[in-house]
Amino acid sequence: MLNKALLQRRLLAWYRRHQRDLPWRRTRDPYAIWVSEIMLQQTQVATAIPYYERFLRRFPHVRALARAPMERVLKSWEGLGYYSRARNLRRAAQIVLAEHGGRLPEEPEALRKLPGIGRYTAGAISSIAFDRDEPVLDGNVIRVLCRVFLIRANPKSARTQKRLWKLAEELLPAGHASFFNQALMDLGATICMPSHPHCDRCPLRQAPIRCRGKACLAPTSMPAEAVPHGRGAACCALAVPRGPIGSPGGLCRAFAKGMQEKLPLRVARKAIPHYDVAVGIIRKGGKILIDRRKPEGLLGGLWEFPGGKKQGGESLEECLVREVREELGVRVRVLRPLARVRHAYSHFRVTLHPFDCGWVSGRPRAIACAEWRWVAPRQLGRFAFPAANRRILACIGAVPEMRGKRI
């Protein structure tokens, strides 16, 4: 191991000055920190912030969430994606209320028994909310460690994962896991970024050196990180390092070799499929027919316009008639195309083709869905729709707050 104590000092000193001001860092409430960690799974900080604020207003504590109807929780999650997170979070809140008296357990092993909490989230809650010395390993930490320790193996392989977790654990400064973990993640998010990392501002690049200026009052015994910066004081505290790259004092092996942009190793991903999906805006007596997806699986529990994937050899119109019949047992007439909405999921892409439709015959039955409803256009905004469906709502002008927005 490189100079562990130096790395810890540098990182913690950098964090004290440069940490991000985030809403979940203004609280010590384990529930709030828990909510933030779930929202931040595969989700960028800036995206999660407004959801976090609103969610905590609506469900301020475990009991409120445990007792809330699933519909309301999903509506709060609408647009954030990975909707099983919302289901798991609510279910876990019910377990915490029933089995832990409404308080989150502190140990990672107990936290991991809750749905939606894996190794990362357990470590994050345990260290950040309860100040326990537990490591975390997320995308940011993986990147920082692969660079600092010049790990050229596939970071997703089980072998490398094991090695990275061990590193994350060994590096922890006793009693400071909360700040240290968050410092690693902040460094990865703001300095040690995937491409074009800001190595010139990295606290691990090289030791700050003392200047030889006569005005510098920094005693040689003082650690450079602890020296205040300023004219007539210890002006060298943050002096630009000199000397060749990778000279003694540099803590990043990738930077020393100029390999920081090549790590962590990227593994080629498989080509992702594309689907054309026909959806019907089915009107009858001024109302529109929507259905709710089954509670599990893709977009589970969310509402949508009836429709489905086009098969080879059929037209979009034929597809729509077939899908509505299979899903709801309703016969419709396809009137006119409305728009084209392209949307990318993590593992496939779709083009949605919404059509204006007229109801012909048949009372809807929940054949391949959880339930259905005829809804006045103005009421559509009350239901939780996936993001791609929201854009269809916008193009039929059903949701006032979305009128005029880009589609």
Added chain:
DNA sequence: AATCCGGGGTA
């Protein structure tokens, strides 16, 4: 070990 699960930001 591989696959599934959304949506948005960014260059």
Added chain:
DNA sequence: TACCCAGGATT
């Protein structure tokens, strides 16, 4: 466009 993001659950 392709990659990435404070990952977890399932198979």
